[in-house]
Amino acid sequence: MNVLITNIAISEYTGTETYVKELAIELVNRGHLVEIFTLRMGNLSKELIEKGINVTSNLKKLKLIPDIIHAHHNITALKAISFFKFTPVVYFIHDRTFIFDHPYIHKNILRYVAVDYNCKERYCLENNFKEEDVEIVYNWVNTDRFRLKENINKQPKKALVFSNYLNDNNIYPQIKEACKELGVEVEIIGYSSGNICLQPEKILNEYDLVFAKAKAAIEAMATGAAVIVCDFRGLGGMVTSSNMKHFRDFNFGMKLMTNIPTKNNLIVEINKYDFCDTIKVSEYIIKESNFLSVVSQLEEIYSDVIIDFKNQIRGKYNSPFFQYIFIYKCIIVNLTKLRLKSKFLKLYAFLKYCLKK
Structure with a gap:
């Protein structure tokens, strides 16, 4: 046609x-x-x-x-x-x-x-x-591009802010502070931050934890990263096996961002990291968002x-x-x-x- x-x-x-x-x-x-x-x-x-x-x-x-x-x-x-x-x-x-x-x-x-x-x-x-x-x-994830990594760390060591909207003028400073306090290295990619990445599928598997929303969140989950839904609008929280269906119904987006992304609130979400649960979420998203x-x-x-x-x-x-x-x-x-x-x-x-x- x-x-x-x-x-x-x-x-x-x-x-x-x-x-x-x-x-x-x-x-x-x-x-x-x-x-x-x-x-x-x-x-x-x-x-x-x-x-x-x-x-x-x-x-x-x-x-x-x-x-x-x-x-x-x-x-x-x-x-x-x-x-x-x-x-x-x-x-x-x-x-x-x-x-x-x-x-x-x-x-x-x-x-x-x-x-x-x-x-x-x-x-x-x-x-x-x-x-x-x-x-x-x-929304979908192209698993030919975003592949599930072989090993998922038991504790988060590296985090990525994967967003075209976040930068030093909104909530990235709070994310950096929260990660620093927990000993997690953090980086950022996206248009707003000036660090543009045209092939995120080539780097996502380097990160244990990703801060993202919508399609970016789905792509990160497919690679085996734990995802915290957030944006300049607010904080949605860690995607878990218990909330993933609800989060998907709302596209891991703005409707879920009901909390304020303060350093302390972000620390609470980062501490929910569970590598076993992350595997369940990844398997779910790969199957349901093919x-x-x-x-x-x-x-x-x-x-x-x-x-x-x-x-x-x-x-x-x-x-x-x-x-x-x-x-x-x-x-x-x-x-x-x-x-x-x-x-x-x-x-x-x-x-x-x-x-x-």
Whole structure:
């Protein structure tokens, strides 16, 4: 099948951008034709183009008419649906608060998908979707990249902060203090800290303990690291065999971060390290979040939606004009706020660019 994936940016190796990269490559490996529409291109776009996958910020430069649109982000979904008026859509939400993850509704969208129950609440609690109309497709881990290490230390010796958001200006100092007090060496990778690592799978097995959230947390667990869920939003705590199902339901993310990441609270979580329990968590995540199984699940969704659309089935949620106004109104409001803060000039320019596309 011909698959068009939309994402607001295919520029850096973060969040949904990495998700799109892995999905696109695997779909091509399975014989599908894949193209990507985005509003911002960069290094990741170049990498995918070199692999033969067409990535463009101009819908007129797409080479194929898609059989299905896998849509991330309302602004790119809106543009793609307006351009391909007779193509069915599966719409995904990966974030509870991001403005561009606000649900976009249209008669061509036959499936609404959330990456966890927190995002499902955005559909149902905030936007009046019925529970049965939103399905969960969990985040995955590619075990061809993130492999379980052979030996797991009985006590943590090295820790890694694996986050694009943490740095010396938020909670990294508290993490360093907690680790220092317990004699654990700690390092950090991610965009915000300036220590970018494009192939984390090559270094994760060096660490016993990882501070991370969402997909990064899943990848760390798959390598045999004990994971403490945390971010600048708060502290979720150590993932254990007793809470791992609940933590996965909420994508090891913000919904779980109910504690304050003080040094003392972090020490409490680090002291929960149990190498036997870590093995159980790793085995669980490898089995339940298998990349190939999730892609197969997506293929089934695509096929079902294509068939339903051909049978004249249309989405029950349909208010494109008002949604169009809402989305652009939100962008304009954010532009106004950002314009007052000169330190956000780059983001301001990007949002302004979105309006023009």
